[in-house]
Amino acid sequence: MKERVEILKNEKRVVVTGMGVVAPSGIGKNNFWNGLISAKSFASRITFFDPDGYRTQIAAEIKDFEPSKYMSSKDARRYDRYTQFGVAAAKEAIEDSGLSEEAVAKAGVIVASGVGGISSLEKEIKVLNSKGPSRVSPFLVPMMIADTLSGTIATLYGAKGPNFGTVSACASSAHAMIVACNLIKNEDVDVVITGGSEAPISPISVAAFGNMKALSTRNDEPDRASRPFDKDRDGFVMGEGAGILVFESLESALKRGAKIYAEVKGYGMTADAYHMVQPDPEGNGAANAMRLALKSSGLSIDKLDYVNTHGTSTPVGDLAEVRAIKKVFGDRSKDIVINSNKSEIGHLLGAAGAVEFIASVLSVNKSMLPPTVNLDNYDPEIDLNCVPNKPLKVEIRNFISNSFGFGGHNASIVAGRFES
Numbered sequence: 001m002k003e004r005v006e007i008l009k010n011e012k013r014v015v016v017t018g019m020g021v022v023a024p025s026g027i028g029k030n031n032f033w034n035g036l037i038s039a040k041s042f043a044s045r046i047t048f049f050d051p052d053g054y055r056t057q058i059a060a061e062i063k064d065f066e067p068s069k070y071m072s073s074k075d076a077r078r079y080d081r082y083t084q085f086g087v088a089a090a091k092e093a094i095e096d097s098g099l100s101e102e103a104v105a106k107a108g109v110i111v112a113s114g115v116g117g118i119s120s121l122e123k124e125i126k127v128l129n130s131k132g133p134s135r136v137s138p139f140l141v142p143m144m145i146a147d148t149l150s151g152t153i154a155t156l157y158g159a160k161g162p163n164f165g166t167v168s169a170c171a172s173s174a175h176a177m178i179v180a181c182n183l184i185k186n187e188d189v190d191v192v193i194t195g196g197s198e199a200p201i202s203p204i205s206v207a208a209f210g211n212m213k214a215l216s217t218r219n220d221e222p223d224r225a226s227r228p229f230d231k232d233r234d235g236f237v238m239g240e241g242a243g244i245l246v247f248e249s250l251e252s253a254l255k256r257g258a259k260i261y262a263e264v265k266g267y268g269m270t271a272d273a274y275h276m277v278q279p280d281p282e283g284n285g286a287a288n289a290m291r292l293a294l295k296s297s298g299l300s301i302d303k304l305d306y307v308n309t310h311g312t313s314t315p316v317g318d319l320a321e322v323r324a325i326k327k328v329f330g331d332r333s334k335d336i337v338i339n340s341n342k343s344e345i346g347h348l349l350g351a352a353g354a355v356e357f358i359a360s361v362l363s364v365n366k367s368m369l370p371p372t373v374n375l376d377n378y379d380p381e382i383d384l385n386c387v388p389n390k391p392l393k394v395e396i397r398n399f400i401s402n403s404f405g406f407g408g409h410n411a412s413i414v415a416g417r418f419e420s
Contacts, residue, residue: 012185015253015418016261018097018246019358020089022197024060024239024345028092032355033362036370037391041223041344043237049203055210058222059201060239060346078139079152080117085242085351086149086197087156094157097246098258099191101158108161108189109154110180111244112172112196114350114405116146119202146350149197153244161189167350169405170310172196173243174353174413178267180247190252195354197242209238212277216313226347227374228311228340229318229386236312239346243354250418262361263418265299265398268292272408279317279404283324286310289410290328290400297414299398301332304414306369306399308360311340312347321402322382337394339387343373353403357413364396364417 021028024042025035035042043060051057062085067076070088079087090111094104120143124136142148147165154163162183166175173196180192209215216235218225226237253260270292272285279286294301309321326333341356348355363369368391375388398416 012187013250014181014184014247014264015250016245016264016361017248017253017258018093019261019361020092020096020244021242021355021358022062022065022085022089023241023355024062027062027065027088029358029362033366036341036344036359037368039371039373039390041226041373043222043225043346045222046201046206048201051206054206056206056215056217057219058216058225058237059206060237061201062240078143080120080143081199082113082117082197083149083152085199085240086111086244087152089195089197089242089244090153090193093244093246094193099246103191105158106161106189107159107191107193108180108183109150109159109163109193110166110176110183111150111153111194112166112176112350113146113149113198114167114169114172115198115200115205117144117148118200118205120144122202122204153193159193161192168409169407170347170349170352171403171405171409171411172350172353174401174403174411175269177245177247177354177357177413178269178411181264181267184247184249190249192247193244194247195242195244196351198349198351199240200349201238201240206238214314224374226313226343228309228313228343228372229379229382230375231377231379233313233315233318235314236342237346239348241345241348241355242351243358245354245358260418262364262415264413264415266293266295266297266414268296268412270410272410274408277406279320279408281316281320283320283327285408285410286321286324286402286404287327289412290324290402293400293412293414299414301329304398304400305336305396306363307336307338308356308399308401309338309340310402310404311342311372313342319379319381322384325384333384337369337385337387337392339369339372341370343375344370353401353411357401360399360401361415364399367395368393
């Protein structure tokens with residue numbers, strides 16, 4: 001442990017100096033937070049298309065997003081909805097950070113998406129089939145591919161540092177944030193704009209996820225459908241949105257007198273190597289990711305107060321994650337608190353990790369945890385404090401944010417209060 005402490009003293013430290021959010025609970029980090037502590041679900045019947053005939057007819061849509069507030073109408077037409085969300089969230093994050101144009105010009109941009117511009121792809125396939133190949137939009141490729149957002153943010157702000165996207169299903173933006181940390185620790189850059197964005201609520205997505213029985217079919221009660229840790233959970237509710245953060249070296253942040261929201265203290269990545277879509281039911285890969293994150297942070301388990309769970313509301317996934325938490329924390333599992341933001345805003349797929357990480361950072365700053373709503377009857381095997389149905393006033397020193405993706409991708413990030 002002494003050797004580890006000495007290593008930590010010599011490592012570059014990474015802090016959060018800016019945040020921006022577009023989510024079903026609100027646009028902008030303040031509205032996002034107020035929506036979360038309102039203790040309600042933002043799921044409803046799908047309005048983007050007629051969902052009659054689909055197994056699942058509900059989602060957590062963002063209904064009041066106006067691209068013209070964040071970009072020109074010309075750009076908006078050339079951006080898929082996921083890029084529009086990411087541009088809006090990036091604008092807030094960069095402005096929130098107070099970075100100079102010179103600092104942004106040297107920054108990296110590592111931003112994730114799980115499915116990219118799937119709505120644009122679906123739309124242009126219909127054009128191809130109905131009107132022929134000559135009518136397919138020449139903008140489809142940049143609208144569709146999952147790395148477009150990173151390049152778009154860099155172009156808009158002149159950021160010339162490392163630039164790419166990460167794709168690992170629902171762990172995508174957690175992996176993006178981990179890459180961002182490594183770039184700073186390796187002294188490649190002082191600043192990275194990072195996070196993720198997703199706009200997956202399209203006919204093909206809802207049909208595909210629904211037919212694989214991943215989605216809740218509680219169509220008559222959409223606001224009660226996402227119910228992590230409840231014994232009657234039957235699948236996740238699809239959501240959309242973006243979370244963008246500014247990660248910065250501590251030296252850079254202190255030098256310019258920046259507001260520091262939190263410090264990123266450790267991270268771990270593993271694979272279940274178990275199944276195409278199902279998690280390891282015993283949570284072994286998830287537990288190892290959390291252990292690695294704790295090890296890299298140099299913190300003991302008694303310094304951790306909270307786990308922001310992946311918590312999708314699937315029967316197998318929630319139980320596997322709780323088993324993993326118990327393996328890592330042992331008897332201390334009874335003393336920590338856990339919750340799932342997905343109970344309120346749905347599952348934002350590749351953007352989930354970043355948006356939920358922002359929720360966790362806000363929880364640290366506000367000494368309050370949003371609830372896990374719709375938790376009316378605990379699963380008998382889940383006996384942890386899941387913050388049921390009401391916000392919880394609590395001091396949080398450090399937390400783990402978990403993100404797990406189809407394919408067995410596991411990513412855990414430890415963060416908490418900045419202490420000089």
